[in-house]
Amino acid sequence: MSxxxxxxxLNVVNTPVEKVDGKALVRGKPVxxxxxxxxxxxxxxxxxxxxxxxxxxxxxxxxxxxxxVACILTYKDVPHVIYTRAGxxxxxxxxxxxxxxxxxVRYVGDAVAIIAAENENIAERAxxxxxxxxxxxxxxxxxEHAQDPDAPVIHDxxxxxxxxxxxxxxxxxxxMEIGNVEEExxxxxxxxxxxxxxxxxxxxxxxxxxxxxxxxxNGRLTVITSTQVPFHARRILNRLxxxxxxxxxxxxxxxxxxxxxxxxEPYVVAVTLKTGRPAKCxxxxxxxxxxxxxxHAMRFRVRAGAMKDGTLRAIELWGLSNTGAYGEHALTxxxxxxxxxxxxxxxVKAVKFGGDVVYSNTEPAGAFRGYGxxxxxxxxxxxxxxxxxxxxxDPIEFKLKNSIREGETSPIFRIMGEGREGVDQIIxxxxxxxxxxxxxxxxxxYEKIKRxxxxxxxxxxxxxxxxxxxxxxxxxxxxxGGATLKMNDDGTFNLLVGATDLGTGSDTILxxxxxxxxxxxxxxxxxxxxxxxMTPFDKGAYASSTTYVSGNAVKKAAEKMKKxxxxxxxxxxxxxxxxxxxxxxxxxxxxxRSISFAELQTKLFYTFNQRQLEVTESFVSEVxxxxxxxSFAEVEIDMETGKVKVVxxxxxxxxxxxxxxxxxxxxxxxxxxxxIGIALFEDHIMDKNGRLITDDFFTYKIPARGDIGKIEVRxxxxxxxxxxxxxxxxxxxxxxxxxxxxxxxxxxxxxxxMRRLPIRSEELFFEIRKKYG
Amino acid sequence: xxxxxxxxxxxxSIEIEPGEMLLETLRRLGYKGxxxxxxxxxxxxxxxxIDGKPVLSCSTFTAAVDGHEVKTIEGxxxxxxxxxxxxxxxxEGASQCGFCIPGLVVTAEALLKENPDPDQxxxxxxxxxxxxxxxxxxxxxxxxxxxxxxxxxx
Ligand code: FES
Ligand code: FES
Numbered sequence: 028m029s030x031x032x033x034x035x036x037l038n039v040v041n042t043p044v045e046k047v048d049g050k051a052l053v054r055g056k057p058v059x060x061x062x063x064x065x066x067x068x069x070x071x072x073x074x075x076x077x078x079x080x081x082x083x084x085x086x087x088x089x090x091x092x093x094x095x096v097a098c099i100l101t102y103k104d105v106p107h108v109i110y111t112r113a114g115x116x117x118x119x120x121x122x123x124x125x126x127x128x129x130x131x132v133r134y135v136g137d138a139v140a141i142i143a144a145e146n147e148n149i150a151e152r153a154x155x156x157x158x159x160x161x162x163x164x165x166x167x168x169x170x171e172h173a174q175d176p177d178a179p180v181i182h183d184x185x186x187x188x189x190x191x192x193x194x195x196x197x198x199x200x201x202x203m204e205i206g207n208v209e210e211e212x213x214x215x216x217x218x219x220x221x222x223x224x225x226x227x228x229x230x231x232x233x234x235x236x237x238x239x240x241x242x243x244x245n246g247r248l249t250v251i252t253s254t255q256v257p258f259h260a261r262r263i264l265n266r267l268x269x270x271x272x273x274x275x276x277x278x279x280x281x282x283x284x285x286x287x288x289x290x291x292e293p294y295v296v297a298v299t300l301k302t303g304r305p306a307k308c309x310x311x312x313x314x315x316x317x318x319x320x321x322x323h324a325m326r327f328r329v330r331a332g333a334m335k336d337g338t339l340r341a342i343e344l345w346g347l348s349n350t351g352a353y354g355e356h357a358l359t360x361x362x363x364x365x366x367x368x369x370x371x372x373x374x375v376k377a378v379k380f381g382g383d384v385v386y387s388n389t390e391p392a393g394a395f396r397g398y399g400x401x402x403x404x405x406x407x408x409x410x411x412x413x414x415x416x417x418x419x420x421d422p423i424e425f426k427l428k429n430s431i432r433e434g435e436t437s438p439i440f441r442i443m444g445e446g447r448e449g450v451d452q453i454i455x456x457x458x459x460x461x462x463x464x465x466x467x468x469x470x471x472x473y474e475k476i477k478r479x480x481x482x483x484x485x486x487x488x489x490x491x492x493x494x495x496x497x498x499x500x501x502x503x504x505x506x507x508g509g510a511t512l513k514m515n516d517d518g519t520f521n522l523l524v525g526a527t528d529l530g531t532g533s534d535t536i537l538x539x540x541x542x543x544x545x546x547x548x549x550x551x552x553x554x555x556x557x558x559x560x561m562t563p564f565d566k567g568a569y570a571s572s573t574t575y576v577s578g579n580a581v582k583k584a585a586e587k588m589k590k591x592x593x594x595x596x597x598x599x600x601x602x603x604x605x606x607x608x609x610x611x612x613x614x615x616x617x618x619x620r621s622i623s624f625a626e627l628q629t630k631l632f633y634t635f636n637q638r639q640l641e642v643t644e645s646f647v648s649e650v651x652x653x654x655x656x657x658s659f660a661e662v663e664i665d666m667e668t669g670k671v672k673v674v675x676x677x678x679x680x681x682x683x684x685x686x687x688x689x690x691x692x693x694x695x696x697x698x699x700x701x702x703i704g705i706a707l708f709e710d711h712i713m714d715k716n717g718r719l720i721t722d723d724f725f726t727y728k729i730p731a732r733g734d735i736g737k738i739e740v741r742x743x744x745x746x747x748x749x750x751x752x753x754x755x756x757x758x759x760x761x762x763x764x765x766x767x768x769x770x771x772x773x774x775x776x777x778x779x780x781m782r783r784l785p786i787r788s789e790e791l792f793f794e795i796r797k798k799y800g
Numbered sequence: 801x802x803x804x805x806x807x808x809x810x811x812x813s814i815e816i817e818p819g820e821m822l823l824e825t826l827r828r829l830g831y832k833g834x835x836x837x838x839x840x841x842x843x844x845x846x847x848x849x850i851d852g853k854p855v856l857s858c859s860t861f862t863a864a865v866d867g868h869e870v871k872t873i874e875g876x877x878x879x880x881x882x883x884x885x886x887x888x889x890x891x892e893g894a895s896q897c898g899f900c901i902p903g904l905v906v907t908a909e910a911l912l913k914e915n916p917d918p919d920q921x922x923x924x925x926x927x928x929x930x931x932x933x934x935x936x937x938x939x940x941x942x943x944x945x946x947x948x949x950x951x952x953x954x
Contacts, residue, residue, distance in 0.1 A: 045890045052898030053886040053905065055833020055873030062832040148817075231933050233837045233845055233899035280837075280899030281933050312838040530897025530934055689893035693939055697896060700936030724842035724931060732924045732937045 039542040040752045043689035044549050047535045048278060048528070058278040060237040060253045061309050068239070069097050071298050071308035072150040074140040074157055075318055076132035079166035079388035079717030080179060083130050083139065083159055091142070091156035095149035097302050099157065100141040102128040105297050108267050109186040113355040113393065114256040114287040116505055116566055120446030122190035122198055122354040124182050127267060127293045132161075133181055133352035134388050135718045136318035143298040143306055166388035167196065168717045170324065170349035173385035181352065181386040190354060193386070198350045199358035202381025203365075203442050208330070211341035211377040215332025219414045223329065223406035224783040225766065227349070227711040228322035228704070229721075230395060231729045234280020235315040238291035240272075240298070241305035247560075248272035250296060253279045255286045255527050256567030261559045263289050264296055272296070276557035282529040283701070284394035287569050288355055290319050316722040320393030321711065323360050323384070324349040327406035337420045339375050339429040344368075344406060346382035348399075351391040357384040358446045360394065364403030366449065367653070368763075370437035371497045372411075372429050378439070388717055394569055396698065397762035400498055401705065405784060408494045408767035413780065422771065423463050423472065423657075426495045433457045445502045445570075452503070452650040456755065458681040458743035459495070462657035466679030467493075469741065470659040480776045486666040489674075490776025494658050496763035499651035500747075500756035501572035507647045508577035509563030510584040512541060514592070514640040516632050518612055518625030519551045522584075525565025526577035527557045531758055532690040533573045537581045539686055540751050544585035545592075546609040547624070563643055571654075571756030574686060578751035580646035587642040595627060598636055652747050654682040654755045658699070658764035662772040666799065669792030673703055673769060674736040678761060681743040684753035688742065691757045695740045698761025704730045705762075706769040710785050803866040807831065808875030814862070822848070822857040822865055826872060833873035833902040837931075844930035847903035848872045854907045856929075873902035876909055884954070885909060888947035889940070896934035904930050908944050916952055920945065 051058050088099040105127045113121040128138055140157055144150035165179045172178060173196040182193040191200045212218055238252035248270055254260050257274040265271055279286060291308045298306035310319070330343040344365055350357040365380035372378075408426075415425035431437065433454055441451045467473060472491065481488045511523040522541050528534040538552040545552075555562060565577055589609060596614035597604045599622065606617045613623040622630075631638055661675040678695050685691035708728040712721045721727035746753035766784050774780050779794045804813050807829070816825055823846045826834045834857055837845035841859040848857045849871040876883055882890070885908050895901045904927065911918060911926045918926065923944050924937075932940060 043891075043893070046893070046895070048898070049890045049895060050882065052895050053882065053889050053901055054877035055835075055902035055905070057832035059832075059835075059899065061836065233835070233843065233897065233931070233933055235837065279897060280835075281897040283933070309836070312840065530899075532893075532896065689891075689939075693893040693896055693935055696936035696938045697934045698936075701933070723840050724838055725840065729931060729933060730936075731931060732928050732941075735937050738936050738938050 037543060037752065039539045039549060040686050041684055041688065044535060044539055044687055046532050047538055047549065047554055059234055059280055060239060060251050060277055063239060063251055065239060065241055065305040068305035068307045069143040069145065069298060069302065070147045070150050071295055071306050072142045072154055073138050073294060074142060074154050076135060076137040076139050078132060078161055078163050079135050079168060080164040080181065081132050081161040082164065083132065084162050085160045086140065087158040088140065091153040093149065093153055093156065095145040096153045097143045097304065098298060099153065100297055100301065102126065102130050106267055110263060110266055111355060112288040112290065112353065114259045114289050116259065117262060120359050121356055123188045124190055125353050127297065134390055135716065136390060137352060141294045141297055143302065166717055168388060168713060170385050170387040171326065171347065173387050181388060196386040197383050198354035198386055199361060199384040201358060201362055204379040205438055206377030208341045208343045208377040208379040212330060212332045215340050216335045217414060217417045218330065218332040219410050219417065220330045221410060221413065221782060223327050223409055225325050225402040225405050226705065226784055227324045228395060228709050229316050229727055230283045230285030231727065232281030232283055232285055235310040235312060236286065236290045236319060237309045238295045239305065239307045240295040242299065242303065248299065249275065250292055251275045251277060252292050253286055255282045255529055255569060257527060257557045257559050258525055258564050259567055260289055260292055264292060267293055268296060268300060270300065273560040276527055279529040282568065283396040284398065284569065285320055286529065287394045287567065288320055313722045316727060317390060317719045320355060321351065321390050322395040323392040323402065325364060325402040327403065329406050329410035331410050331414055333414055333418060335418065337418060337425050337428050339372055341377040342369060342372060342375055343379040344403060348382065348384040349387055349389065349392060350384050351387055351389045353391040355391055355393040360399040362443055362446065363399030366439055366443035367400040367498050368403040368407050370439045371431055371495060373431045373435060373437035374429050390719060396701065397759050401702065401762045401766060404496050404763040405766040409770050409782065412771040423467055423493050427460065427463045430459050430495060431457060445505055450503045450649060455749065456652060456681065456683055456745050456747040457655055458745045459655045459657065461743045462655060462679040462681055466657050466659055466677060466741065470677045472659060488664040488666055488776040490662050490772040492660045492768045492772030492775055494764040494768035494771060496656045496760055497653040498571055498756060498760040498763065499653050500575035501648050501651050502570045503648050503651040506566045506570065506572045506576050507645055508565045508580040509643060509645045510580040511563050511641065511643040512584045512588045514588065514624060514628045516625060516629040518623055519553060520545065522552050522554045522581065523562040524554065524556045524577060524581065525562045526573050527565065527568040529568050531694065532687065533568065533577065536574060536686040536690065537577060540578050540581045541585045543752065544582060544589055547612050551612065571759045574754050575750055575756055576646055576648055578754060580644055582751040583644035583646055584642050587644055588640065591640050591642060592627065595631055595636065595640065596622060599630065650749060652749060652755050654680060654757060654760050656680045656760045656764055658768045660768035660772045662769060662776060664773065664776055666795050669788035669795060671707055671773060671786060671788065671791065672736060676737065676765065677739045679741045679743065681745040682757040683745050683747035683750050683755035685742055685757065686752065686754050692740045694758045695761040696738045698759065699738045699765055700730050700735055702762045702765030703735065705784055706766045707785050801863065803863060805865050806869040808871055816862045820862045822860040822862045825862040826857060831872045831874055835899055835902055837899065844907065845900055845903045847906045847930065849906055849910055852910065854910045873905055876905055884947040884950040885944065888943040888950065892939045892943040892946065894935060894939040894943040900930060900932040904940060912948055912951055916948060918948060
């Protein structure tokens with residue numbers, strides 16, 4: 028893979044170092060939560076509501092207390108503390124509208140009782156013997172009807188707080204306008220006014236949600252859990268139970284936002300506190316699919332207008348978002364649908380964004396990679412594509428002409444932040460021109476669009492689509508990451524970070540950053556991450572923040588360690604530090620003397636100015652530099668079935684300097700695949716009672732090997748001055764483009780505009796029939 | 801009931817519950833590399849080899865394996881050296897979270913034994929039951945091509 032040009036000479040950063048946890052993973056070592064067996068552990072199972080909306084009139088567990096059952100807990104037995112499961116920083120921008128267990132159930136799958144037994148069989152038998160008498164309430168299964176005048180009220184609990192208007196099922200509301208969209212639209216030569224839909228999407232990470240809790244020999248409550256946010260989990264568990272605990276995150280089998288919320292942890296902790304015994308809960312695939320979180324389904328009406336020459340003048344995005352039964356991330360995901368899309372087109376004279384986030388009796392929505400941007404960008408980019416075609420100008424040219432450039436800003440950065448005001452920022456790295464222009468060359472765009480699209484004989488159509496995207500890197504002025512470095516007498520270092528590697532490779536890239544600064548190699552850096560008793564704080568893995576925020580924290584810590592090493596060596600050599608430098612695991616002096624890190628720390632341990640070299644640093648960012656992405660899709664459509672195949676998907680990305688090009692490429696490829704999933708396959712289907720029938724990998728189709736054609740990734744030559752070694756974020760943005768790029772390509776092929784994801788073959792087939800007979 | 805199974809070249813005589821699935825038995829015996837991700841034969845994470853053929857252990861009765869030979873990811877993992885497949889997976893970044901990897905390795909071992917020189921199509925076809933949510937599959941296909949080449953040149 029070609030190296031990216033940077034402003035610094037790099038030895039470790041920007042090289043494809045193998046993952047530091049890779050050897051364990053490829054050997055199938057027991058490194059995941061469920062791989063830990065604790066003697067005497069209870070198996071925990073959750074009884075879930077079969078009704079979408081009901082009040083528990085009575086619940087009788089007496090017959091279920093069969094031999095081998097340790098405890099059964101209902102809403103009467105657990106702390107009645109209102110909270111949000113969202114797993115965000117404090118104070119949370121999500122409403123407090125959830126209890127560990129409640130008298131009311133709000134979707135099919137809502138927790139009713141916690142059963143702890145000696146083994147799974149007993150727990151399951153006991154579960155069937157619990158008698159619950161429900162008063163069934165009318166339910167809202169279609170979020171577009173959540174605000175109907177006769178709609179039932181989902182959250183009538185008096186304790187609720189932070190919810191916008193629960194009496195009308197509105198969890199959050201937001202609106203902002205810059206300039207006057209109405210007036211500007213009147214002046215436009217061309218306008219568009221269309222409605223776009225994006226569906227719920229299941230994270231479908233391979234490892235189901237899992238947690239274990241136990242008292243350690245000294246009586247400290249310890250929780251091992253597949254979480255993206257160990258520190259937030261600890262804080263929230265403390266709020267719920269009034270008990271401080273240690274949270275450990277081992278390896279995680281994927282998260283994608285789905286393990287940011289607090290799902291399993293309160294159940295096992297409740298059991299351990301009640302029984303004193305270790306407790307383990309492993310969700311079934313069905314529970315992971317139906318009773319955790321999903322992407323917020325959204326509807327956006329887009330109005331936009333442009334001049335004959337392709338100057339975009341005004342954009343309005345007005346939306347409705349489905350947060351399901353609870354308001355996890357309701358406001359913030361919705362805002363990101365605007366705040367991480369609209370600044371891309373910063374040259375407009377007026378821009379407006381707003382709408383409601385509503386409750387419904389469906390699986391709660393939550394954080395999901397992209398966090399609203401895929402929803403907003405599907406609407407915005409599709410609309411701009413429509414507008415470009417109306418004007419009769421190449422969509423690449425149109426989007427590029429109106430998009431943001433280095434040195435520019437958008438007022439939206441300041442106006443829209445994480446559920447509150449944001450921060451001003453000037454864009455210091457933006458290679459969107461390179462992405463679009465070089466990308467179109469590699470993709471052969473201008474040659475391809477001259478080709479005929481439809482082969483009526485073969486009944487096959489080909490189409491080409493392009494989509495532009497931006498994201499952020501961290502939540503500025505809120506997200507904090509910490510790092511500790513400790514030098515050992517064998518010349519190695521321990522790097523302790525709160526950052527949460529959920530398969531992304533963050534442990535590896537953080538080690539690379541430390542190794543780069545310390546003139547050593549990754550094998551000399553042992554990383555310990557995500558243990559609330561051992562490692563410094565980190566906000567956790569979300570908001571595209573780990574490389575940028577935790578990476579900067581590690582860089583700061585390593586720079587401080589470098590100073591400490593030089594200082595110690597200067598004392599030893601009796602030479603000012605200006606004459607010393609680090610070089611390949613040693614300190615070198617300009618007079619030819621040198622000392623290895625191992626010798627130096629050994630001396631410091633036993634014989635000379637005795638001390639442990641150890642440093643801790645924290646980092647909070649003032650800005651959130653966006654990465655940029657231009658994606659090109661070629662689709663092949665079988666006109667007799669409506670089946671769409673993504674033959675080629677090229678991503679040209681500006682993520683600054685990729686710290687590890689192989690891992691960065693993997694992030695983009697993986698996000699593209701999930702984006703292709705939401706574009707073509709993935710959708711929630713409910714029966715008439717609100718039960719999700721898409722609850723396993725047969726019914727809920729995630730892309731399989733054969734569904735993906737070619738996914739390619741190219742990196743722009745970019746350097747973000749505020750990032751660690753020029754890096755920006757890379758993990759989320761890839762999900763923003765497949766939806767619009769594929770829809771645009773289908774339009775290009777057939778002249779049929781699909782405004783609702785996923786684009787099902789049968790729906791496309793009917794449209795093809797309508798148009799082509 | 802009692803069954804006799806050879807697991808990774810070691811004979812085991814095991815007491816099992818009727819209706820017990822091989823996935824459960826293997827994990828109980830400590831073969832934690834065998835992953836549980838769906839239990840409904842839809843993801844491939846629990847794949848092991850039975851008499852050399854890849855099989856989903858979540859939907860195989862342990863009783864049915866009585867007298868047979870089972871090989872799990874642990875059986876393909878030397879402490880010292882990585883197999884060509886494991887090495888290529890690491891080099892190509894084909895393991896992100898790693899949860900699908902044991903099943904992938906076990907299946908790919910069977911593929912390369914049957915077909916030492918598979919093309920891209922054959923790889924995709926053979927491994928179509930092994931879902932991965934992280935990688936988008938591209939790197940995994942590259943890794944297996946690379947491993948096949950390394951094995952042929954061994
Ligand atoms: S766990 Fe066996 S196929 Fe998924
Ligand atoms: S690497 Fe995570 S599921 Fe494949």
